[in-house]
Each structure stands twice: as structure tokens, then as C-alpha cells.
Amino acid sequence: MSEVKYSKEHEWIKLDGEEATIGITKHATEMLGDIVFAELPEKGSNVDKDGTAGVVESTKAASDVYTPVSGEVIDTNQMIVDDPSKINEDPEETAWFFKLKIKDKSEMDSLMSKEEYEKFAKETSA
Amino acid sequence: MSIKKTSLNNLHIKHGAKLVVFAGYQMPIQYKDGIIQEHKYTRSHSGIFDVSHMGQLFISGGDDLTNDLEKIFPADLKKLKTNQSKYSFLMNNKGGIQDDLIITKTSDGFLIILNAACKYNDYEVIKSKLDNQYKLNLDESLSLIALQGPEAKNVLNKVIPGCDSLKFMNGNNHVYKNEKVYITRSGYTGEDGFEISIKNSDAETFVESLIENGSKLIGLGARDTLRMEAGLCLYGNDLDNDTSPIEANLKWAIPKSRIETEFVGSEVLKNQFQSGVKKLRVGIKPDSRVIARGNTKIYNDKNQEIGKVTSGTFGPSVEHPIAMGYVDNSYSTVNTKIFLEVRGKKIPANICNLPFYKKNYVKGEINV
Incomplete structure (x- = not known):
């Protein structure tokens, strides 16, 4: 059973054992508009909780x-680099950004549940 | 200062616009379809742009008006026929551009279309340079609607029959709902199109009838990507008080007949015509998908800084990042390799020809 959590920076994270898959939320894509560029961290690199792990650019x-948690980058999604519009189409499933081997599972505790995130997104965009 | 609204504000909201404040006005940055779809619809069909925030300055009264305006603007206004338009500049004494504008000769004077952020200052500057001798009216009872795209002529002709006979950079009076409207064939997207000056109270129904005939509202976001693909400058980004029309690669807008004559900034321009300029506006095409936006530093292959990007985005029709900026003149030749500093990395790029997207203007008379 995997666990999905959300950050205040509008990333989602799905944890399966020690493997975390990270992407940006549908709400984030709606705020950004049409995404035309994506840059991902290098495979094998280490990223620290709340540190920069990529870039997305819209026309604007x-x-x-x-990254909402620390870990080693074990995979990146070339599909979104080749066709960044996929991020607008399917941000929370096939258009994930990168996978980490998570360093410290307790870092998940401070993140939001789906309900908490939806409330947060609604409040911050109002 | 309170934020102004155009006469189409309710319509923007009704069509799901995301509103932003631009030059003191609440304006739509995009609608529900988003910037890329809006951009492509303009290129394939037609788009409606609310440009009512721009200034419509009418100047009339007095036989010397043409002469006196030529002391301000470097355009050949004496040769201008009634209803003909020219792109020109309001400059300072150093030849720097205070605004870029379109001057149209009307039956009793001139109409000048000014950038929104500059219009009140332009009005004061022009009024004072004309020594208060003429009637100046920065008319805010009028809206300005641009209709752009290959289908623009067909859509507009259904609403206002007869306007498709206009030639590019020419205008005329037409009638909509028993009221006078002034239409010019012009625009800023690289497409054929029109700008319609219409009473505020008629603007909404007019735009609704354009929509009923197949056109769509387009926001400022797509207006920006469209004008960049067309290689056109945005005042405040690509043009400013410290940049001359020669440096901006807009020499074509200064007719040869005016170079030896006097106008505001003429000394500097004459000198630049003879001796050349140090920096020049160029088109820039990054090798990769990385987007270099305004203020990105430009380097040569020896890691020396040689210029700065002034506008950059992803071009939805050319399907590639595009940019324009100023480089040291010795690097302005097409195909020169340059490097753009984006997020700490040097991204290879090439100087390229403008526009990025080829124009589809309907040509009128050519004045050499």
C-alpha cells in the first residue's frame, strides 16, 4: 500500500517502500499554465529536503x-523533458518528475494529506 | 491610484479570463484555453485583443500641424495620405525612445496610437512641444479592439461589410450600429488584421458579434508570444529611453528624406547613421529547449559579456524557444555563436534573422 502526500510547494510524493516518486500537482499546473520546458535532477545525484530539484517553465x-524529502535520484522521467505538455495533461500519474531512494521516512510526517493539501491550495489561491 | 477597467471587463470575466494589472489597467493575461491554444488560434483563424488600454490621441487644428509634428517625429508626415499610417517614435534629445507609436493621418489632423504605460506622459510631452497651439484629445471614450489572423478579414466583413478592401497600414471610417467606427488594417502579431476604434458603449456587443462569427478572445500572454515570433518590440522590454531606433534595428522606420532634417533626437540619429552603433537588437535562437528570458546575460565564446536578452519565451508556432536582445555590434551577424547564462549554466545559442515567424500581411502601396 503506497502513501501519497503533498508539499506546500505543490509537489506530490508517492512512497512505495523506500522508493519515492515525485511530481507537481494538478493545481500547480493550473497556476503555471502551458508548460513548455522541464529540467530534472541528474540520476545518481543526492537531493536535500526542500532543495531545488528541477525547473518547469510555462510560456509566462x-x-x-x-523535493519534499531527501534522497538519491534513482530515475527521471525523460517523457516530460521530450514533451513538457504531458505535465499539463497528466501531472499526477504518468508525468512524474523523478524517483528517489528515500533517506529518512520521517520526513514524510510533516507533509500534507490529500484533504489538507486541497484545503491549502484553495486557501492560497483565493 | 485606482486600477482602471476597459469597457470589455465584464466580457473578459464572462469568458473565464485570468486578470492581471498591466499599465494601471485590469487586463486578461489568458482565458480558459490557455496561451498556446490562444496563440495557435490566432495564427490559424482569428483572435480578438482588447487593446483599449492603449492611448488614442487625436491632434487637430492649424495649417502648420504637419510641420510641427515633423519637428517631433522622424516620420515623413507630409507624404502621408489621408487614412495612411506609419510606425514611428517619440524620442528624447539623446535619441532614446520614449515610446513607439503608430501615426495615422485623419481628415482633420492625426491620430496617434500610444502604449498604455506611456500615454499620459506622451500627451504632456507632445502638448508642450506643440506649444499648446493645437487641439489634443487623448480620447478615453473610445475602446480599441484588434482582430488578428488569416480569418480576421472574413469575420470582420460579416460584422462591418466593406472593411476587407482596406490595405495594410491604411484606415477608414465605417459604420457599426449607426455609429462611426475607425478601422485600420494593422496589428502586432505578424498576421493580417485590423484595429477598430469604437465607442466604449458599443465595444461589448461588437466583440460578441465577432465571437459569434467564429473569433475568440485572446489575452496578453498570447499577444506577447505572437509579437515575439513576429520579431516585434515591446516598449519597456526591447525599447527604452536609453535605446535609439538605430540600435533597435528599426532604421527602416526612419525615411531617408528625414535624416538630414531636424526633429527631437535628430543629431544623435544622424551621427549613428554615419558612424554606426555599438549595440544592436538581434534575434536569438537557443540550441536547446532552454528559455532565456529578459535580462539573461549574453556571452561570447571567450566568456566575455557581450549583451543582454530583452524578451524571450517559447514560440508556440515555431515550436522552439525564441529571444531577442542587444549585443555588441561585432557579434550581431546572423549565425554568430553566443552563450546565454540561464540558472548558472552557459546555454549555446545563435544570432538569427527576425522575424521567427513569417508575416502574412496584405500589402498596400509601397512608399520608398
């Missing part, structure tokens, strides 16, 4: 993508 502006 560039935004950093942060």
Missing part, C-alpha cells in the same frame, strides 16, 4: 521544482 515564467 520559470518556476523551481523542490
